[in-house]
Amino acid sequence: MSTDAPLKIAVTGAAGQICYSLLFRIASGSLLGDRPIELRLLEITPALKALEGVVMELDDCAFGNLVNIEIGDDPRKVFDGVHAAMLVGAMPRKAGMERGDLLSANGAIFTAQGKALNDVAADDVKVLVTGNPANTNALIAMKNAPDIPASQFNALTRLDHNRAKSQLAAKLGVPVTEVSHMTIWGNHSATQYPDLFNAKVGGKNAAELVGDEAWIENDFIPTVAKRGAAIIAARGLSSAASAANATVEHMRDWILGTPEGDWVSMAVPSDGSYGVPEGLISSFPCIVKDGKYEIVQGLELGEFSRAKIDASVAELVDERNAVTELGLI
Numbered sequence: 206m207s208t209d210a211p212l213k214i215a216v217t218g219a220a221g222q223i224c225y226s227l228l229f230r231i232a233s234g235s236l237l238g239d240r241p242i243e244l245r246l247l248e249i250t251p252a253l254k255a256l257e258g259v260v261m262e263l264d265d266c267a268f269g270n271l272v273n274i275e276i277g278d279d280p281r282k283v284f285d286g287v288h289a290a291m292l293v294g295a296m297p298r299k300a301g302m303e304r305g306d307l308l309s310a311n312g313a314i315f316t317a318q319g320k321a322l323n324d325v326a327a328d329d330v331k332v333l334v335t336g337n338p339a340n341t342n343a344l345i346a347m348k349n350a351p352d353i354p355a356s357q358f359n360a361l362t363r364l365d366h367n368r369a370k371s372q373l374a375a376k377l378g379v380p381v382t383e384v385s386h387m388t389i390w391g392n393h394s395a396t397q398y399p400d401l402f403n404a405k406v407g408g409k410n411a412a413e414l415v416g417d418e419a420w421i422e423n424d425f426i427p428t429v430a431k432r433g434a435a436i437i438a439a440r441g442l443s444s445a446a447s448a449a450n451a452t453v454e455h456m457r458d459w460i461l462g463t464p465e466g467d468w469v470s471m472a473v474p475s476d477g478s479y480g481v482p483e484g485l486i487s488s489f490p491c492i493v494k495d496g497k498y499e500i501v502q503g504l505e506l507g508e509f510s511r512a513k514i515d516a517s518v519a520e521l522v523d524e525r526n527a528v529t530e531l532g533l534i
């Protein structure tokens with residue numbers, strides 16, 4: 206993509222909770238700094254009126270780099286020529302639900318949007334799915350867009366990644382900037398595996414610094430994996446500002462590159478790395494250079510880590526089977 210033309214960025218679910226933070230972060234430069242952007246905002250027809258109000262507020266911010274905003278309810282028009290697509294629009298879960306319970310409600314959204322992206326998006330489009338269940342929704346979009354390389358479809362596990370960094374920093378009483386090489390493996394669900402055995406704090410092995418495997422297993426992992434539910438219980442609504450922040454960070458790193466000497470967690474189509482079946486959209490440690498991500502190779506996985514990753518991957522296989530039965534892929 207050229208660096209001076211406005212980058213066309215599509216965002217779905219634009220009148221919803223996450224987007225009420227996300228759109229303003231994108232427009233104020235958190236995504237691409239000074240680069241001019243054009244926003245393409247997709248909503249369902251009944252939400253277009255509310256979206257008009259959000260656009261009025263975007264106008265009222267007078268953001269210097271926001272050169273144009275288009276809104277609509279037809280993905281084939283909204284996605285036309287876009288270089289980045291953040292697929293947020295989907296129903297959130299309520300208290301007592303798992304994210305996978307949303308598959309039948311939300312899955313169909315991603316067949317239509319995958320087809321539209323396939324037909325009208327720019328060839329280099331980067332598609333990031335935030336709407337839950339994010340990994341399998343990304344799989345649905347990817348399978349419905351056969352002309353777009355699979356590597357251009359990701360799902361969001363950056364929120365889990367940030368949660369894990371924050372919990373670890375708090376446990377060790379260090380600034381979060383000391384934490385590096387965090388990895389979320391698997392699904393954005395309660396089975397995800399936040400890995401402290403490969404993470405570092407101040408350059409030293411995080412698990413060794415913690416020195417308490419019971420805390421890792423019984424406190425750290427469930428706190429990170431069930432954080433979404435804890436926020437729903439507290440707020441009565443699912444996470445929004447932190448989800449928007451993670452969505453910006455994932456797309457920013459995918460376009461501009463990951464920080465030197467570190468990696469991030471991205472749910473990407475598996476190439477078979479670490480024994481994850483090819484094609485499943487599973488979270489891995491990734492680095493990005495020149496707009497292309499690579500799965501970090503050669504990390505050591507002990508028996509504990511292996512079993513945790515296998516359990517999360519088994520859930521992704523079940524989800525893939527469920528959407529196959531629903532005829533979505």
Ligand SMILES: NC(=O)c1ccc[n+]([C@@H]2O[C@H](COP(=O)([O-])OP(=O)(O)OC[C@H]3O[C@@H](n4cnc5c(N)ncnc54)[C@H](O)[C@@H]3O)[C@@H](O)[C@H]2O)c1
Nearest residue numbers: 218220221222223248294295296297335336337361364448
């Ligand atoms: N991956 C993550 O880390 C993560 C984190 C937080 C939330 N989420 C998920 O993100 C999704 C959105 O959350 P929210 O709090 O913004 O929900 P919300 O209900 O506030 O907003 C969702 C918006 O999507 C719109 N929408 C529904 N179908 C659409 C379609 N076909 N096309 C375009 N827009 C459509 C709705 O009209 C609504 O305005 C949920 O599925 C939620 O579970 C994911």
Ligand SMILES: O=C(O)C[C@H](O)C(=O)O
Nearest residue numbers: 298304337433434443444
């Ligand atoms: O947990 C949810 O349902 C919302 C989101 O996926 C989160 O992790 O906060």
